[in-house]
Amino acid sequence: MLDYTQETAISVWNRCLQFIKDNIGDQAFRTWFEPIEAIELAENALYIQVPSKFFYEFLEEHYVKVLKSALTKELGSKAKLVYKVKMENTSGKKQPFTEQLPSTQREPVKTQELDVPVQTKNPELKNPFIIPGIRNVKIESQLNSNYSFDNFLEGESNRLARNAGMAVANKPGGTAFNPLLIYGGVGLGKTHLAHAIGVEIKDKHPEKTVLYISAEVFMQQYTDSVRKQTRNDFIYFYQLIDVLIVDDIQFLAGKSGTQDVFFHIFNYLHQNGKQVILTSDKAPVDMQDIEQRLLSRFKWGLSAEIMHPDFETRVNILKNILYRDGVEMPNDVVEYVAKNVKTNVRELEGAIISLIAQSSFNKKEVTIDLAKNVIEKFVKNVRKEISIDYIQKIVSDYFELDIDTLCSKSRKRNIVQARQLAMFFAKKYTKSSLANIGSQIGSRDHATVLHACKTVDNLLETDKEFKAHFEDINKKLSM
Incomplete structure (x- = not known):
């Protein structure tokens, strides 16, 4: 047996990590194990700190076996893993193999007071999403119901973002993921996931007012409100939202007036337990020309990256598209397309549609030779990424x-x-x-x-x- 007094928590955990890394995928390791910090080693118990309760629950659901194997290998059969959740109180049931250490409470967040009046009544609410003159204050969600969790396939490249989105959909405003910021390159599914979260919330919480809007439309509405001297009405409208989803938030860069009003709206929603969901092409640390007070708020919750899908995920995406369209295709052709179109989901869908079209129009059977011919032309027409x-x-x-x-x-x-x-x-x-x-x-x-x-x-x-x-x-x- 090991002499625990001579062992440090960090050295034990590092050896555990090496074992875990050898038994799971690289992306899963980076997502779920690199953020963990070893805190203390006491007898046969290793204390580790994780970012959130959701993080802890995900580890227990998906990786408890490999964790148990790693700890047993290092500390013996009576090894225990004790969690300390960094950001939130985590009272609740304990898992068989692990137990929780009472976590530290989050410090009260200091926020700037709103410099705009918070209205309580406005019988003539100016809704920017309805045609002027129509007496209707109903707020339509602007969501696309075709984007759902069912057709957003999970893989290593998007697992954290998808699972965080599901957690938010189950309990909007009630998780540590507020705001939830989803970021990644073009065509990887950020907008799809943002809509899917909103659609799920509308289904599970019909009493919630959900609104999806692009940052560009938000800026245009704000500009119009300034021109029409209805800025306070604009702010009040957004204060009514329970779940605000803003797509491509990076477009607020350099727009100081819009950033200022969004800052106040964000503060009000957050302070009142409302949920904010954002998408961006960059992580907060890489955003330029966004005020620091906004960036700091973007970091309050969870920033989840969606990366380029791996081969297995690309194959599943293609099979899902074929199933959706009622098309059968040989597995070797599907795998060929997945191997040769790696950039993003949007181009992957474009490639398979091009192949289906060529087969249909020319009345040719879908074969590897046809796939090679179509994909070669398709890849040439799609601008190659520069490394x-x-x-x-x-x-x-x-x-x-x-x-x-x-x-x-x-x-x-x-x-x-x-x-x-x-x-x-x-x-x-x-x-x-x-x-x-x-x-x-x-x-x-x-x-x-x-x-x-x-x-x-x-x-x-x-x-x-x-x-x-x-x-x-x-x-x-x-x-």
């Missing part, structure tokens, strides 16, 4: 540097500017986060990448030679 590695090669070749020099710590002016251009184009042409760009280009942090992008913008306005270099490289990347 960070490719950008580094183009920039390095242009300035006659090797990539190691580009990524070095050198402060020589020509190398610094080349590095800054690589970071700028990586942000422009890829879906990578600022943190990921920085880690690949010289092991920098996201703040360095942000500074590089601002420097490039300034030099484009003041340095003609630099601008010429920029345009040359941009042409090469755009070819």
Whole structure:
């Protein structure tokens, strides 16, 4: 047996993590185990801290066997795993293998007082979602009922976001996920999931007022309210919402007036137990030109990333599309499409529809040869994603540097500017986060990448030679 007095919680947990990592997928490991912190080792009990009660419950439901195996291997057959939930009180039933340590209470959140009046009565409510002149104050949800959890297939790439969405749908405003911010690249299903949450809430909680709106429409409504001097009516309308879903929140960037009014609406809803759901193409840490007071509120709840679907998920998506459309297709053809269209769900659906259309119009049987012909043309017509590695090669070749020099710590002016251009184009042409760009280009942090992008913008306005270099490289990347 181990001498527990000589063991630290961290070293025991690290060995457990190695065992767990060898027995589950990489994405599942990053999502569900990397956020866990080891706190204390006492006799045969290891105390760990998890981000939320939902997190704890998910681990117990899906990974209790591998956790038990790992702990037993390290601490013996009487090993116990004790959870401490970081953000919320977690009274409730205990699982057979684990037990909970009473968690710390969340500190009261300090929020700025609203500088607009909170109205209690308004018989002539101005609803921006109805035609002017019609005497109707009913708030339509603007949800698309075709987007549901049933046709949003779960995989490693979206499991956290989907399960958090289900938790919110079951108890809107009553979980630690408020706000729930879903982020990821184009065509990965953010909007679908946002609608699905709203549709589920309407089904389970018909008394709730749910509203879906894009950030662009929200901005236009706010601009109209300022022009018509009905700003307070605009704010009051949004204060009536129980579940507010705002799509593409990053479009508020640089719009100080809209950000200010959204800040007040957000505060009111949050303080009154209402649910806020947001989608974005970036995580809060990577958003630019959004006020810090808003970013801090975006971080109050859960930021869940949707990533590119893995092969298994892509196959399931294709099979679901075929089942929906009543089309049969050989498995080897489905797998071929899934292997060769990897970018996002939207393009995956486009590829399979193109294949079905070619088969139908030309009265040809769906075979691997037909699939190869269709997918080859389809992939050529879809703009290929530019990788960070490719950008580094183009920039390095242009300035006659090797990539190691580009990524070095050198402060020589020509190398610094080349590095800054690589970071700028990586942000422009890829879906990578600022943190990921920085880690690949010289092991920098996201703040360095942000500074590089601002420097490039300034030099484009003041340095003609630099601008010429920029345009040359941009042409090469755009070819």
